[in-house]
Amino acid sequence: MLWQPEALAELDNARLLKHFFGVGPDGLSDGAAGVIVLFGALTVLCVTLFIIVWTLKSLLKGRIAVWLHRSVNGHVPDLKIGSCTLPLRWLSGYLAMAVGVLVTICVQSSSITTSALTPLVGVGVITVDRMYPTVLGANIGTCITGVLAALAADSSKLYLTLQVAYSHLLFNISGIALWYGIWPLRGVPIAAAKFMGNTTAKYRWFAVAYLVFCFFLIPALFMAISLASTAACIVVIAIVLVALAFIFIVNVLQARKPTVLPAALRSWAFLPSWMTSLEPLDRVVCGPVDRLCCSWSCKGASADKKKQKANRKAEPSAHDLELAGARLSAKETTTQAAQA
Numbered sequence: 001m002l003w004q005p006e007a008l009a010e011l012d013n014a015r016l017l018k019h020f021f022g023v024g025p026d027g028l029s030d031g032a033a034g035v036i037v038l039f040g041a042l043t044v045l046c047v048t049l050f051i052i053v054w055t056l057k058s059l060l061k062g063r064i065a066v067w068l069h070r071s072v073n074g075h076v077p078d079l080k081i082g083s084c085t086l087p088l089r090w091l092s093g094y095l096a097m098a099v100g101v102l103v104t105i106c107v108q109s110s111s112i113t114t115s116a117l118t119p120l121v122g123v124g125v126i127t128v129d130r131m132y133p134t135v136l137g138a139n140i141g142t143c144i145t146g147v148l149a150a151l152a153a154d155s156s157k158l159y160l161t162l163q164v165a166y167s168h169l170l171f172n173i174s175g176i177a178l179w180y181g182i183w184p185l186r187g188v189p190i191a192a193a194k195f196m197g198n199t200t201a202k203y204r205w206f207a208v209a210y211l212v213f214c215f216f217l218i219p220a221l222f223m224a225i226s227l228a229s230t231a232a233c234i235v236v237i238a239i240v241l242v243a244l245a246f247i248f249i250v251n252v253l254q255a256r257k258p259t260v261l262p263a264a265l266r267s268w269a270f271l272p273s274w275m276t277s278l279e280p281l282d283r284v285v286c287g288p289v290d291r292l293c294c295s296w297s298c299k300g301a302s303a304d305k306k307k308q309k310a311n312r313k314a315e316p317s318a319h320d321l322e323l324a325g326a327r328l329s330a331k332e333t334t335t336q337a338a339q340a
Contacts, residue, residue, distance in 0.1 A: 073130050074092070075089045094133065100134040105145075109142065254267065
């Protein structure tokens with residue numbers, strides 16, 4: 001057998017990493033070797049992803065950007081059968097989702113697909129509404145890699161690996177069915193994305209604060225509460241849900257039927273400014289930076305605005321892309337006519 005004690009002893013003495021660094025079996029601990037391998041693998045992964053994304057971004061320019069603007073943002077035309085018209089415009093989003101699946105299968109990473117297409121949204125080549133189903137398709141495409149990896153497992157353990165892969169796949173499919181299949185809910189992620197983008201454009205530190213708060217602090221808080229007591233975790237979740245439901249209902253009534261609410265709740269003016277605006281927190285965050293870094297939020301913002309104006313002049317707008325697409329179509333038609 002391969003894993004007999006003698007074979008294990010030979011593997012213990014023949015450590016490739018330690019041999020590569022020229023140290024003996026006891027000169028480098030297994031923990032230190034693992035840390036070196038981890039950082040080396042992460043470095044190679046980040047460099048590879050950067051090169052792939054940079055290459056894709058360099059390819060998605062010029063005429064390809066025009067084609068993307070015309071095809072991705074386009075709509076499936078309605079099918080006319082005699083006097084009847086079969087509406088097919090609703091298939092446009094699902095077609096974009098299928099494109100996201102295929103592109104992600106080709107590049108083996110939804111992060112690469114998203115990173116390559118996101119700059120095109122900024123220059124107006126792809127709209128946010130059409131980017132939404134494309135990203136959803138990319139999330140499904142990245143599950144295909146997990147399924148293929150699960151199929152490579154040993155036959156005795158195949159059911160376990162497939163359980164993990166299909167859990168990932170079905171989780172994404174159920175999320176898409178909820179937030180895209182139910183059409184009234186489609187606007188919620190898009191509206192949230194636009195709100196987050198506008199807030200980050202105004203307060204640059206908000207992106208970092210959002211990542212730290214939502215991906216580290218809140219999970220750590222709920223984990224600590226759940227470890228302390230299950231009942232305490234349930235109580236905290238119930239309080240948070242009730243507060244969010246109250247805020248949502250009040251906001252809806254303020255916008256549609258303010259007369260139903262008491263006079264104090266017809267606006268949030270009674271709350272302190274730090275609960276309704278990020279301006280006070282912005283002064284706290286950027287105040288020391290302004291003094292230490294030569295007005296980062298003022299001079300830096302004005303410099304960024306100048307760069308944005310210069311980039312806007314250099315980058316093609318949506319109107320320019322439409323004109324280029326029309327000229328390209330006319331040129332192709334003329335060429336076809338001349339050949340005929």
